[in-house]
């Protein structure tokens with residue numbers, strides 16, 4: 001790993017096997033320069049006004065069905081369950097997911113998980129961005145760019161030393177990620 005204080009690792013996601021994600025490879029990137037914009041350095045609930053009257057805020061129980069439907073529509077049905085398990089877990093909680101809302105409608109979402117990366121006997125606290133999606137009619141407005149800024153600020157504020165993720169090819173390079181670690185492909189095991 002390069003000699004830098006903060007690194008981001010990106011794992012390329014290619015699918016699921018028997019309910020588990022298949023992780024073919026990962027990557028590392030240089031830290032981003034300080035961001036300009038609203039202060040989102042708290043790990044608590046967040047609320048930010050975006051262009052067009054949209055609002056970025058922490059997920060609430062009333063959002064759950066819409067977030068699940070958005071994730072299932074844009075990703076995989078199991079993503080909805082994953083997100084529900086995260087926010088209903090008291091160790092992570094509702095603030096682990098952020099949503100962008102247009103009025104009462106959830107139009108984009110991302111989740112920051114707590115992870116760790118082990119380098120021999122050194123364990124580094126890490127943030128893992130997952131469960132990212134934007135509704136088709138709202139794509140290309142910078143909503144995921146805003147959500148990634150939220151996730152990175154939240155991760156840094158709680159002391160993570162790097163960020164990791166499994167994501168679609170190329171896209172997350174826009175946010176400073178690089179491929180880092182090869183993950184061997186896995187074959188699905190058919191049910192008996």
Ligand SMILES: CC(C)(COP(=O)(O)OP(=O)(O)OC[C@H]1O[C@@H](n2cnc3c(N)ncnc32)[C@H](O)[C@@H]1OP(=O)(O)O)[C@@H](O)C(=O)NCCC(=O)NCCS
Nearest residue numbers: 074132133134139140141142143144145166167168171174
């Ligand atoms: C990929 C996706 C999350 C992008 O959301 P979005 O809100 O439209 O993204 P943004 O508008 O914030 O775009 C951020 C940047 O990514 C670029 N971009 C958007 N979609 C892209 C794509 N599919 N491939 C490459 N770049 C893309 C934009 O041009 C923008 O670049 P810029 O800020 O330098 O101008 C959304 O299209 C989506 O939900 N896709 C289906 C689900 C999915 O693939 N989720 C990710 C799983 S890991």
